[in-house]
Amino acid sequence: MSLQQMFFMYFAIAMTGLSLLIVTRKNPVHSVLMMLLLFVHIAGLYLFLNAEFMAAIQIIVYAGAIMVLFLFVIMLLNLRSEETVAKYQKQWPVSVGIGVVLAASLVIILSKITVIPQLGEYSIEAIQAEGSLMTVGKVLYTQYLLPFEIASIILLVAIIGAVVLAKKRIQ
Amino acid sequence: MVPLNWYIMLSAVMFSIGVFGFLARRNLIVMFISLELMLNSVNISLIAFSHYLQSMNGQILVFFVIVVAAAEAAIGLAILIAYYKNNPTIKVDEINLLKG
Amino acid sequence: MIYTLIPLLPFLSFIIIILLGRNFIRDKAHFIAIPAVATSFLLAISAFMEVSNGKVINIDVYSWIVSGDFNVSFGFLIDQLTAIMLLVVTSIGTLIFIYSVGYMHGDSGYYRFFAYLSLFIFSMLILVMGNNFLMMYFGWEAVGLCSYFLIGFWFHKKSAGDAGKKAFIVNRFGDFGFGLGVILIFLTFGSLEFTQVFGQAGILAGQTINFLGTEVDLATMICLLLFCGAVGKSAQIPLHVWLPDAMEGPTPVSALIHAATMVTAGVFMVARCNPLFIMSPVAMNTVAIVGGVTAILAATIALVQNDIKRVIAYSTVSQLGYMFLALGVGAFSAGIFHLYTHAYFKALLFLASGSVIHALHDEQDMRNMGGLKKYMPTTYKVFVIATLSITGIPFLSGFFSKDEILWKAYQHGDLGKFLWFLGTVAALLTAFYSWRLIYMTFHGKFRGTPEQEKHLHESPPIITVPLWCLAIGAIFAGYVGIPPIFVEHGDKIGEFLAPVLGHSEGHGTHAEEYFVIFASIFVALAGWFVAHIMYVKKTDLPQKLGTMFAPVHKLLYNKYWIDELYSKTLIQPMLKASEKVILGFFDKIVIEGIVNGVPAVIASFSQGIRKVQTGLLSNYGLVMALGALCFVGYLIFMG
Numbered sequence: 001m002s003l004q005q006m007f008f009m010y011f012a013i014a015m016t017g018l019s020l021l022i023v024t025r026k027n028p029v030h031s032v033l034m035m036l037l038l039f040v041h042i043a044g045l046y047l048f049l050n051a052e053f054m055a056a057i058q059i060i061v062y063a064g065a066i067m068v069l070f071l072f073v074i075m076l077l078n079l080r081s082e083e084t085v086a087k088y089q090k091q092w093p094v095s096v097g098i099g100v101v102l103a104a105s106l107v108i109i110l111s112k113i114t115v116i117p118q119l120g121e122y123s124i125e126a127i128q129a130e131g132s133l134m135t136v137g138k139v140l141y142t143q144y145l146l147p148f149e150i151a152s153i154i155l156l157v158a159i160i161g162a163v164v165l166a167k168k169r170i171q
Numbered sequence: 172m173v174p175l176n177w178y179i180m181l182s183a184v185m186f187s188i189g190v191f192g193f194l195a196r197r198n199l200i201v202m203f204i205s206l207e208l209m210l211n212s213v214n215i216s217l218i219a220f221s222h223y224l225q226s227m228n229g230q231i232l233v234f235f236v237i238v239v240a241a242a243e244a245a246i247g248l249a250i251l252i253a254y255y256k257n258n259p260t261i262k263v264d265e266i267n268l269l270k271g
Numbered sequence: 272m273i274y275t276l277i278p279l280l281p282f283l284s285f286i287i288i289i290l291l292g293r294n295f296i297r298d299k300a301h302f303i304a305i306p307a308v309a310t311s312f313l314l315a316i317s318a319f320m321e322v323s324n325g326k327v328i329n330i331d332v333y334s335w336i337v338s339g340d341f342n343v344s345f346g347f348l349i350d351q352l353t354a355i356m357l358l359v360v361t362s363i364g365t366l367i368f369i370y371s372v373g374y375m376h377g378d379s380g381y382y383r384f385f386a387y388l389s390l391f392i393f394s395m396l397i398l399v400m401g402n403n404f405l406m407m408y409f410g411w412e413a414v415g416l417c418s419y420f421l422i423g424f425w426f427h428k429k430s431a432g433d434a435g436k437k438a439f440i441v442n443r444f445g446d447f448g449f450g451l452g453v454i455l456i457f458l459t460f461g462s463l464e465f466t467q468v469f470g471q472a473g474i475l476a477g478q479t480i481n482f483l484g485t486e487v488d489l490a491t492m493i494c495l496l497l498f499c500g501a502v503g504k505s506a507q508i509p510l511h512v513w514l515p516d517a518m519e520g521p522t523p524v525s526a527l528i529h530a531a532t533m534v535t536a537g538v539f540m541v542a543r544c545n546p547l548f549i550m551s552p553v554a555m556n557t558v559a560i561v562g563g564v565t566a567i568l569a570a571t572i573a574l575v576q577n578d579i580k581r582v583i584a585y586s587t588v589s590q591l592g593y594m595f596l597a598l599g600v601g602a603f604s605a606g607i608f609h610l611y612t613h614a615y616f617k618a619l620l621f622l623a624s625g626s627v628i629h630a631l632h633d634e635q636d637m638r639n640m641g642g643l644k645k646y647m648p649t650t651y652k653v654f655v656i657a658t659l660s661i662t663g664i665p666f667l668s669g670f671f672s673k674d675e676i677l678w679k680a681y682q683h684g685d686l687g688k689f690l691w692f693l694g695t696v697a698a699l700l701t702a703f704y705s706w707r708l709i710y711m712t713f714h715g716k717f718r719g720t721p722e723q724e725k726h727l728h729e730s731p732p733i734i735t736v737p738l739w740c741l742a743i744g745a746i747f748a749g750y751v752g753i754p755p756i757f758v759e760h761g762d763k764i765g766e767f768l769a770p771v772l773g774h775s776e777g778h779g780t781h782a783e784e785y786f787v788i789f790a791s792i793f794v795a796l797a798g799w800f801v802a803h804i805m806y807v808k809k810t811d812l813p814q815k816l817g818t819m820f821a822p823v824h825k826l827l828y829n830k831y832w833i834d835e836l837y838s839k840t841l842i843q844p845m846l847k848a849s850e851k852v853i854l855g856f857f858d859k860i861v862i863e864g865i866v867n868g869v870p871a872v873i874a875s876f877s878q879g880i881r882k883v884q885t886g887l888l889s890n891y892g893l894v895m896a897l898g899a900l901c902f903v904g905y906l907i908f909m910g
Contacts, residue, residue: 008173012181019185019208023192028200035204042211049178049222051230054214061237066207066244073248074200077255089264089889092195098896099191105903106183110176120226139227140234151238158242165249194893202888263888270886 007048015041026087032070039063050124052132178219185212199261203247210240272330274349277314277357278396280307285389292382300385301372308368308392312361315354322354323767329402329466336405343463348402352771355607355764356399356539359614362744363531364392366737370622371523373733374629384424384521391417395532399539403463404453407540411449411504414533415442421528422520434516441513445503449540452496455480456547459489465543472546494547494554498561501537505591508565512834514588518580522625525580530587530621531614538594538610542603545772549601556686559599563693566592568831570700574707575817575827578635579624582708586661587617589697593676596694600687602679603772604765608752609672611764615744616660616669622738623654626730627712631723637708642717646727649735651713653742658709660745662702662795668749670791673698675752675762678787682779691787698791702798710806756784 001009018038025031039062046055089095127135140148189212192205214233221229255261284307288300296303321328331346349357368388375384394417398410415438423435453463459475460468478489501507506514517529528534541548541558548555566589573585590613597606628635630647644651660669677698681691717724729735753761760766765774805812817824829835 002172004173008177012177015181016184016188019188022208023188023196023201023205025201028198028204031201031204035207038208039211042215045178045215046218048173049218051218051221051233054218054230054233057234057237061241062207062211066241069244069248070200070204073251076252077200077261087197087201088195089197091889091893094893095191095194095896098194098893098900099187102190102896102900102903103184103187105900105907106187107180109903109907110179110183113176113179117224120224122227123225126225135227136230136234139231144231147235151235154242155238158245162245162249165246165253190896194889194896266888267886270884 004048011041011045011048015045028074029071032067032074035070036063036067039067050127050132053136175219175223179216182212182216182219185209185215197262197264199251199263199266202263203244203251207240207244210236272332272347274314274318274328274347274400275332277311277318277361278393278400280311281389281392281396283307285386285393288382288386288389292386296382298377298381300382301368304385304389305365305368305372307389308361309365311392311396312358312365315357315361318349319354319358322349322351327351327770331402340461341457343403343405345406346402347400348465349400350771351768352539352542352607353399355611355768357396359611360392360395360399360532363614363618363741364388364527366740367523367527367531367618367622370526370625370734370737371521373731374523374625375521380424384421387417387420387424388524388527391421391528391533395536398536402465404456404465404468405463407543408450408453411500411536411540412446414528414536415439415446415504418442418517418528418533421524422517424520424524428519431519434513434519438513438517441510442503445500445510448496448499448503449501452493452500455489455493455496459493469544469546472550475547475550488551488553490547490550491553494544494551495557497544497547498541498554498558501541501595502561503537504540505534505537505595506588507537507561507592507595508568509833511565511569511588512830512837515581515584515830518578518584522580522621522628525584526618526621526625529584530617534587534591535594535610535614538591538598538606541595541598542607542772545598545603548598549773555599555601557599558595559680559683559686559690562592562595562597562599563690563697564592565589566596566697567693567700570697570704571827572830573704574700575824577637579627579637579640579708579712580621580635582637582704583617583620583624586620586701586704589701590617590661593673593694593697596680596690597676600680600683600690602676604768605672605675605679607768607772608764609676612660612668612672612745612748612752615741615748616657616667619653619657619738619741619745620661622734622741623650623657626650626734626738629730629734630727631719632726634719634723637711639719639723640712640717641715641719642713643727644713647713647729649729649738653735653738654709654713656742657745658705660749662705662798663698663791664795665792667746668744671749671752671754674788674791675754677791678754678779678784681783681787695790695794699794699798702795703802706799706802707806710802714807715810754784754788756781756788 015038018034018041022031022034022038025034039058043055043058043063046052046058122135130138186209189205189209192208193202196202196205214236217229217233217236219229221227221233251261254266258266260266281304284304287303288296292300318328328347328349331344333345334342335345336343368385371384371388375381378384391414394410394413396410398407398414401407401410419435419439422438423432425431426435456468457463459478460471462468475490475493479486480489480492481487482492503510514529514534518525520529548558569585569588569592573582573589576582576585590609594606594609594613597603597609627640627643627647627650630643630650631640634640656667660667663670663673677691677694680687680694683690717727751767752764755761805816826832
């Protein structure tokens with residue numbers, strides 16, 4: 001087992017464990033905190049995969065913005081009473097079954113798959129020559145310009161929607 | 172060298188855990204978190220493909236997934252708050268307005 | 272084509288006011304409506320000028336309906352007849368719009384009123400300008416609709432709503448006939464264009480059509496069906512019952528729609544179709560007799576009514592009868608001439624009575640009026656002018672047109688003599704009830720409450736100025752049709768209309784004509800004299816006469832019990848039948864059976880499977896995950 005593989009094994013085990021913790025904590029605040037830890041690991045994995053820009057976004061947007069939003073909402077709702085009742089629904093055994101079967105079958109399929117790489121132009125050297133950010137930016141602002149603009153509209157809609165939904169009804 | 176399959180299998184496991192969390196938990200917020208977990212597991216596989224196929228498309232797709240996830244989280248939580256104002260519970264098995 | 276704007280401008284005004292009226296325009300609606308109709312008036316004058324130079328405008332704006340052989344275009348025909356109608360409609364329309372600014376001031380539905388009036392003007396212009404029967408029919412129905420809107424304008428009053436419905440339903444009888452007539456015309460001529468239909472009117476001669484097993488003359492059939500529509504719209508016996516009730520609407524509406532323009536649509540239509548009517552002596556005689564009988568019956572009813580607007584309404588019915596009398600004896604231009612003069616003095620009568628009603632705060636009963644002469648001098652003056660005109664006092668407009676009709680009737684053989692007699696008696700009655708109206712309203716002592724007396728006032732200029740304009744019309748409008756016996760080529764309107772309506776032939780000596788003229792002057796003065804005696808000199812006389820001839824008085828006061836007759840013979844049986852058959856059987860058993868049965872079946876079916884919908888998010892998610900799992904399984908084992 002090479003060093004890289006050992007690193008990967010650490011990440012894999014840590015991430016699986018964190019994921020399990022996330023879905024099993026009774027207090028949602030704990031879940032969110034575990035999630036933050038998971039995001040750091042994911043960002044590490046991205047660095048591993050030569051995607052520095054994505055790693056940065058993972059930390060900034062996901063950990064910095066979205067998870068904080070979750071924390072705010074949890075604080076806002078102030079759910080003391082939720083902690084005293086059962087945290088799982090009645091259907092939890094079935095869910096466990098589904099989760100296990102799904103994981104098992106996916107792992108079985110995926111272990112059988114071999115990717116015959118038809119390699120693109122963005123080899124590690126090519127990316128390193130220009131820098132990860134520059135490469136992503138070039139693709140994003142040329143080939144994917146229209147989806148990019150549409151994404152901005154989606155965000156705008158989300159902003160307006162969130163404001164409209166969350167504001168007080170004016171009588 | 173880490174084989175691509177490893178990444179994909181990690182992603183699959185995390186995804187299954189997310190599915191379990193979504194199906195089994197009663198707390199709506201934790202269900203949301205499970206959703207984010209599933210999205211992230213998919214992101215991992217996309218980035219891995221991007222790396223191994225030496226293509227940029229995977230990373231771009233992740234970028235858009237993050238955009239949509241942000242929008243989804245904002246709207247979802249806003250709906251949650253709006254719902255909570257009218258009906259102060261986030262126990263998902265008590266929300267059955269659509270009952271036939 | 273600039274003349275397309277004539278109907279279009281009021282329509283635009285309607286659109287703007289009805290869309291923006293409630294929120295933005297409100298009490299400024301007249302700033303849009305009046306310029307629109309006034310511009311139409313100017314354009315109408317221009318069109319009239321063009322037509323009087325001998326040019327007939329006939330244009331198709333666009334193809335409206337094309338379906339196999341059926342080909343109708345949206346087109347306008349402006350000939351001599353239309354030009355006169357355009358002038359009447361737009362000039363009186365403009366004056367009444369201005370009047371309404373004062374009259375409707377402060378009404379909560381102010382913008383709605385102007386919107387409907389604009390729509391009415393548009394519909395009426397389409398009616399008179401259309402170059403085919405379908406356009407005319409469209410305008411015909413649209414004015415009926417506007418009439419319905421405007422009669423029921425104060426819909427919160429039950430009587431107004433009922434009157435609107437009555438007008439609409441009674442008109443339906445006539446319009447049904449008119450519609451059938453139009454269809455029959457299409458079947459016969461294969462076209463609805465006026466020029467084509469009238470051009471080949473000759474082919475009607477001798478043709479018959481099978482109607483309920485008997486062969487009927489085709490021309491008679493068509494003309495009687497068309498006349499059916501005219502009877503409804505122009506309130507002739509037996510469909511006259513709606514018009515007096517229509518007085519529930521605001522007074523400007525009564526003046527514009529139920530006196531000057533819409534109700535004359537029947538006259539216009541018959542005159543327009545004169546090439547068809549000429550083919551059928553039977554239809555012509557029917558028109559003349561219905562007209563004559565209506566003229567006299569309506570006049571007798573008007574003798575004893577006490578509601579100021581109802582008297583004028585019956586007077587309108589009676590005058591419309593005159594017009595049909597003229598058309599029936601073949602004097603089409605005389606009928607149109609009377610239509611034209613009548614529009615002015617009758618609109619004037621209505622608007623002046625509106626001024627009175629306004630001053631008395633919606634009091635319409637003449638028994639509670641009296642002595643208004645000194646409070647409302649202007650209104651009194653124009654009222655007297657209009658009355659002089661309608662009663663046919665020489666050298667006012669009513670004299671010329673009425674005299675023309677009576678003279679043309681007199682020339683028309685034995686039937687004509689009889690009709691002339693009817694007409695002259697009706698003129699006597701007209702003079703009597705018109706002066707009775709004036710004496711009861713303006714002379715004597717005020718009989719209303721002291722509260723009303725304190726508030727008595729002359730109407731503001733926005734009301735009196737249109738009155739004076741109409742008064743000028745009531746005096747001078749007739750000078751376009753001076754009988755040739757007085758002035759050579761005096762009958763300008765008859766000559767102007769001759770290309771469309773033809774010359775009515777008649778043979779009579781000058782002595783006979785003088786006799787007719789003096790007879791009508793004599794009856795006009797006699798009616799005045801009798802009214803003067805009964806309502807100024809011996810004011811107890813009407814009471815005595817009323818008790819002396821109690822049955823007659825009762826008969827007239829109750830309008831020959833025609834409403835009651837219709838109620839007994841038509842409405843009540845219909846109501847009973849619909850209650851038993853439609854409500855009792857069809858609605859209760861058939862409709863409700865279907866309506867309740869179908870959902871019951873569906874409900875019992877869905878009752879079982881609706882439990883599947885738990886409404887729980889997680890359950891749905893679970894099913895979705897199971898589906899995904901199946902998909903994965905399929906990939907593993909089948910793929």
